[in-house]
Amino acid sequence: MKGNEKVVKSLNAALSMELGAVLQYLHHHWTGEGIESQTILPIFKQIALDEMRHAGLIAERINFLEGDPTLSPSKIRKYGDLIQMMKDDLSGEYDAINYYKKVIKLCGEVGDSTTRLMMEQILSDEEHHADIWETTLAKNKGTKP
Numbered sequence: 001m002k003g004n005e006k007v008v009k010s011l012n013a014a015l016s017m018e019l020g021a022v023l024q025y026l027h028h029h030w031t032g033e034g035i036e037s038q039t040i041l042p043i044f045k046q047i048a049l050d051e052m053r054h055a056g057l058i059a060e061r062i063n064f065l066e067g068d069p070t071l072s073p074s075k076i077r078k079y080g081d082l083i084q085m086m087k088d089d090l091s092g093e094y095d096a097i098n099y100y101k102k103v104i105k106l107c108g109e110v111g112d113s114t115t116r117l118m119m120e121q122i123l124s125d126e127e128h129h130a131d132i133w134e135t136t137l138a139k140n141k142g143t144k145p
Contacts, residue, residue: 004110012062012068015062028044032085043132054125077092
């Protein structure tokens with residue numbers, strides 16, 4: 001498999017994760033209820049917009065590399081109370097962080113510095129999202145998840 005094919009396959013998996021994240025965050029924004037919902041719901045919406053931007057960047061890169069961007073989202077977790085929604089979103093951020101580190105490594109191995117730099121920026125955003133959920137859960141639960 002050529003380097004670009006490996007990168008495109010990895011980027012399509014990342015795109016699937018981003019599409020799933022967009023849908024999950026939006027669903028949480030629309031349906032989240034509870035005493036803290038007025039402070040949490042806008043966070044769901046803002047991160048959904050961040051994930052949508054990531055999806056666009058990744059899809060455009062896949063297209064540039066002559067691949068076909070996927071339209072299939074990853075698994076979406078949409079049920080539970082506000083705390084469970086935040087835990088599910090944090091789990092998704094951890095999954096993305098771990099996977100994107102592998103994509104970055106692959107890009108370094110095949111010499112695709114443009115994709116590597118893009119994924120490093122997206123990774124930074126995902127780490128920031130994880131920090132938001134760790135902090136918010138700690139405030140609402142008294143401990144880190």
